[in-house]
Amino acid sequence: MALARASALARASRARSRRRMTRARADQTGGRGAVGARGIEGATVVFVSWEWIDARASAAGARTLALVRGCVERGMRVRCVASAGGGEAQRRRLEEAGATTARAEANRGDALATAIGDEGCDCVVFDRFLAEEAHSARIRELWPRAARILDMQDSHALRRARARASAAGADAGEVVGAKPNARDLDQMREIASIARSDLALVCSPVERRWLERECGIDGKKLKTASFFEDAVDISKLSDEDFDARRGFVTIGTFMHKPNVDSVAWLRSEVWPLVRERLPDATMRVYGSYMTEAHRARFHDPRNGFELVGFAEDLNDAMSNARVLLAPLRFGAGIKGKVLDAWKCGTAVVTTPIGSEGTTPEEEFWHASTSEPIDPDHGWGGYGDVVTASEIADAAVRLHEDRETWSRARLNGAEIVNRLFSREKNVSDVLDAIEHVVTNIDTVRDDDYVGQSLWHHTERSTMYFSKWIELRETGTNT
Template sequence: MYNTQKVQSLLIIGFVWPEPNSSAAGGRMMQLISLFQKQGFTITFASPAQDTDFMIDLQAFQADKKGILLNSQSFDTFVQELNPSVVLFDRFMMEEQFGWRVAEKCPNALRILDTEDLHSLRLARQKAFKEKRDFKTTDLLIEEVAKREIASILRCDVSLMISEVEIDLLTTTFKIDTSLLLYLPLLLEPHAFLNLDTAPLFDNRKDFIFIGNFLHEPNWNAVQYLKETIWPLIKKQVPEAVLNVYGAYPSQKVLQLNNVKDGFLIRGRAVDAQEVVKQSRVVLAPLRFGAGIKGKLLEAMQCGTPSVTTAIGAESMQGQLPWNGFVEDNPELFASKAVTLYQDEKIWLEAQQNGFDIIKQRYMTTLFETEFKAQIQTLQGNLPQHRLNNFMGALLQHHTLKSTKYMSKWIEEKNKS
C-alpha cells in the first residue's frame, strides 16, 4: 500500500470555511467530514478564506482548523509536517492553487477533488441564458473555465461527483475515464428527514417559500423571475397567497424586491432553514440555469414539503422516480401547478410521499458509505498503477506544476518586496 500510516489523516483545503446553514455546499462539506471520520480519519480543515460570522465551529466536530496563505512557502512546511494520507480539494480553484505543492511535498497522498458541481457547466448555461439561446454541450468546449476544471479533474486521483448527468458529460464530451470519477450525491442520515407521522400536516402549513444563498447567481435570477413573471400569475389565482423569500447574503437589490402589498416578502437569512421550509406548504424553485443537484430541493423533501421546479432544478435528482411535486419550464404551467399543489391536499400528499421515496432510494448515507470506503482503500492500495493509467493527468501535472509553481513563486517574491 502506498501509505502505511496506521491512523489515517485527511487534509481538506477549503475554498471557504463551511457554513452548512448558508448553503448546500457547506452541508456537503460536513457530510464528507463525517464520512471520513467514520473511516477513522483525523481531519484538518485548512483554508485561505477569511473567518465569517456564520462559519461552523470545526473543533466542535473534532476537526482541526488551520488558516493558510496563497502563494506562500509556509504552506509547503505545513503540509510536509502534517503529511496527510489523503488531501481533498474543495472545488477546482483550490487544486489549482495548492495541488502542485501537495504533489511536490506529499507525493504519496491520495488527491481527491470535490467538484460540488461542474462550475463550467453552470457558467456555460448562464452565458447561453443571457444570450437568449439554448445551451449546447459543445458550448463547454469553448468555455474557458472548462479547460481549467477538466485539467484539475485529470490531475487528481479521483473526483467526487454529485450529479449523474455531469458524470455522463465528463465521460462523453471530455472523454474522462470513469476510474477518475466517483458518484457521491448529497447524503442524509436516517434521522435527518421527516416522515408521514412527523411532518406538519397540510392544514397546519401556509404560504409558498423560496430559499437559497444569494451569492449564487442562479438563485438571484430565480427570485427575479418569480417577482416579474411567476408570482403575478400565482397571485391572480390565489389573491391571499404569500411568498416568503429566504436566503443568506441578500444584496440591496434583493432587499428592494420586498413588497408587502403583493405578498412578496424578502426575509433574508433563515435562523433555521428546515424549520421555515417545514412550516411552508410549497417550495418554488424556478431555476433557469445551474448545475449539480439542488440542496434546496432535497431539503424540501426532507421537510415533507412538495416543490415546483424546472428541468434544470430537478436535473439528476430523482432517477426514474416521480418528482416531489411538479417539474415545469413554462411559466404559466409552473404557476398553475404551484396553485394545484397549494390547494389540493390529495395531490400534495402524493407529492410529499414521492419526496420521502426519493430520499430513501437515492440519498441515504447507508447507500454509499461502504462503497465509498472500499473505493478509497482500493485507490490507496493501487495508487502507483492508478496514476500510471492516467497518463493525461501525469502530463498535466508535469506541465502545470512547472507553470503554476513559477508563477506562484514570482508572486511570492513580489509580495516580499
C-alpha cells in the first residue's frame, strides 16, 4: 500500500514538472498560439473526443472526418485524441487521412499532455460539450494561447427537450417547436461550454439563429458548420432509374435514441399503412450498433420489414431504393441520412424534425403556416408530414409517381450542391478558425462573458475533473 502510494506521488511529481516545463516553453514561444502572418498553414490542431472519430458509424463521424481532411489539406498538422480504448480501425482511417492519433483517458491531465506532445498545439477542437468540460481547463493550463473550439454537432439540450415533448404525446410538428428554458440543466451546461470557448461550430443554421436570438450568445462566437459533401453530378440522374429501383430504406446508428424511436414508430404504425396499399413493398433498415434485441423487436421479413445491419457500402444500400423513410419524432441538427439519400438519388419522406436545416429560407422552427416542404416547393421529397397516415400517404405517392419522384431527387441533389458543398463549407469553417487562431488576443479581449467564466470562482468543471482524477487514481496532476 505504501509502495503504491509512493509510486503515485512520484508520477504526480513528474507530471507537475512536465507542466512547469510546458508552461515555460509557452511563455517563451507564445504558447504556440501565435502563428502569425503565415495563417494556419503549419499550425497544429488537436481534435479531442470521447470516442474515436468514425465516419462509417454515423453521419456526425463522417462530418468530423471531412473537417479533419480539410485541415490536412490546408497544411495543418492534425492530431486526434480520444478517451476510448481500442478503435484500431478508426485510428487507421484517421492516419490514412493524414492525422496522427493518441489516447488520453478522460480527467487525466498527465495523459492529455502526453497525448498532445511536447510541441503543444495552436488550436483544439472539442467534439461536443462533454469533451470540452473534461479537457478545456487542462488545455488552458498547459497551452494558454491555444484557441479552444467547441464543435457542438447538435444541441444536446434541444434534442432532449424535444424527446420529453415527444414522450408527453406531442406530434413531430409540435415537437419541432419545443425548446429548453434557461433553467434547464443541459442547456446551462451547453451554453456555459459555448461561452468558455473561443468559437463554437454549429451544425444547423436553425440552431445558430436560436442560440443567437433567443439564448443571447454573441454571434461572433458562432460559426455555421453543417456538412461537407462532394458535389452531386446532376447530369447522371435519369428517369430510367425509377424502373431499376424499388422499395424503401432507412439508416441510422442504433446508438442514437431518435433513430431507434423512428424505427419503432415506422415498424408499428407507419409500415402497416404502407403495406395496405403496396402489399409487396419492402423496407430495409441499416445501422451501426444494431443488437439482437433490436432484431427481436423489429425484424419482420414476412411483412417486408428487414433489419439488415451495418451498411458496408452506403451507396449500394441507398441506390437500390426509391425512397428513404425517416419518421423522426424528435432530434436536433441536420440529418446526415437525408443528405446521404439525396447524394444517391433517393427521394426522402420525413418530419419537420428530419428536414430541419435543409431549406434555404428556413426561419427558426417550421410551423403549420410555413411554406410546404415538398417537391413542388423545391425540396427533395416530403419533409413536413407529422402523423403516421400522412407519412404513409407521402411514401406511397413518392414511390409510385415517377414524375414527382424524379423532381424530388433532382431537388435533393441541388440542395446538397447549394447548401452543403464540401469545397465552400470547409473553407468557410477553416477561415473562421484561422481568424480566431491568428487574433486570439483580440478575440479574448472582446469576450467579456467567456473570460468571466474562467474566473476561479466559476471553474467548477476544472475542479470536478481534478476531483474525478484524485478519486480514481489517488493523485492529482
